[in-house]
Amino acid sequence: MEVRTRFAPSPTGYLHVGGLRTALFTYAIAKKAGGKFILRIEDTDQERYVEGANEVIYNTLRAVGMNWDEGPDVGGDYGPYIQTERRAIYKEYAEKLVEMGGAYYCFCDKDRLTELKAVQEASGVNPMYDRHCRNLSPEEVRAKLEAGVPYVIRQKIPLEGTTTFHDVLYGDITVDNTTLDDQILLKTDGLPTYNFANVIDDHLMKISHVVRGNEYLASAPKYTLLYKAFGWDEPVYIHVEHIMRDKQHKLSKRDGDASYDDLIKKGYLSEAIVNYIALLGWSPKGEREIFTLPEIVEEFDISGISKSPAIFDPLKLRAMNGEYIRALTPEKFLEYAEPYIRMSCKGDFDLLKIASLLQPRTEVLSEIPEQVDFFDEMPDYSLELYSNKKMKTTPETAKEALTAAIPVLENITDWNFDALHDALFNLIADLGVKNGWLLWSVRVAISGKQFTPGGALEIADIIGKEETLKRMKKSLSML
DSSP states (O other), X not given: OOOEEEEOOOOSSXXXXXXXXXXXXXXXXXXXXXXXXXXXXXXXXXXXOOTTHHHHHHHHHHHHTOOOSBBTTTBOTTOOOXXXXXXHHHHHHHHHHHHXXXXXXXXXXHHHHHHHHHHXXXXXXXXXXXXXXXXXXXXXXXXXXXXXXXXXXXXXXXXSSEEEEEETTTEEEEEEGGGOOOOEEEOTTSOBOHHHHHHHHHHHTTOOEEXXXXXXXXXXXXXXXXXXXXXXXOOEEEEEOOEESSSSOBOOGGXXXXXXXXXXXXXXXXXXXXXHHHTSSBOOSSSOOOOOHHHHHHHOOGGGBOSSOEEOOHHHHHHHHHHHHHXXXXXXXXXXXXXXXXXXXXXXXXXXXXXXXXXXGOSSGGGHHHHSTTTTSOOOXXXXXXXXXXXXXXXXXXXXXXXXXXXXXXXXXXXXXXXXXXXXXXXXXXXXXXXXXHHHHHHHHHXXXXXXXXXXXXXXXXXXXXXXXXXXXXXXXXX
């Protein structure tokens, strides 16, 4: 049997981290087995539909390298792959289920259902449809249909016995049929509910494995009953645990937690994001944690999926992102970093040199603008920055250091890092002082900061002789 998996997001906005992890697990299962990865858009909840969300889904999956074999924009043998374009299919199967005795027409209006729910809640009863229309005679049903009375089609749940389904992670799960509601399958607008559409689509698209959140465990018995009513085989179920913000709260885009796009805008690399979310609820064999997408596919095994919630740890993601950044070639890092450098550094500097200073010190690209804002123009700064206990410097020693250093630097004819190094380290030897005593003061004088990407020599090399001396003389005049 060919392994066919599907990622079926709703177009309700940005692709959240939890949704991207579902896509990743689904993709890995298919590709590990040499199967097909299908993209299906589940847009039957039109009230939550967000314009442009389909493109966000397409762009995100492509950006991380999870290309689909079948889907709305690439076609396939089992389309359409957008649910609102499959309306006639759902109606056909809902009506067929009625004929087979597994569903029925319900003509209860909103007022009756609202009153029923209120009475049940007031009585301390779990709200559930009372099956008022379940036993209407064929003649009564026909008359209402001919009269144009609005209706839904509901699933006819057995009134006794149990239903058992199997999940790879949780094993066999059995529920009492009396606890199951006669859920709506087809709404009054002719569109299916999610619980009906996903069963029809998964069967018709020959889906072999279904990965979804374990909040759907409660609905799974109803899916099993639908499969049985039609006489179809069920797919393999893998209900994964939630990704949590902390021990009490689920990660949720409704609560403002980060989407994939948010993380990219904050300066995380796509590869690092994918690597990190793969480890949220899945454990590869061994101690290794850094994996490319093809390596995740190669290593992936369903047995490694955890039944415990995974905590989203921003600090661990930062650290992993830093590893990815440090592994880039200098040229590739500059490609990523340049837009961030240019946010606050617009001068005509050697950007590759600036990037080389940033790369070993950067974990998230959005940190860059603040690190390089002094290249264009010296910020206002306090003379207290010259005070450093470790370097044994004060504003007074800084005045001595700058007074000694300026004429030495003025004498350099070929301004470059090596020349700067030789000149200042010869001066340090002549003065008989520690390196930091001199270099700390020079760095503060030309950057206005205590902490910079690179030291005094690297900064002076980048900003040039004229600007270096101009800044040092101005700083000296303030001491």
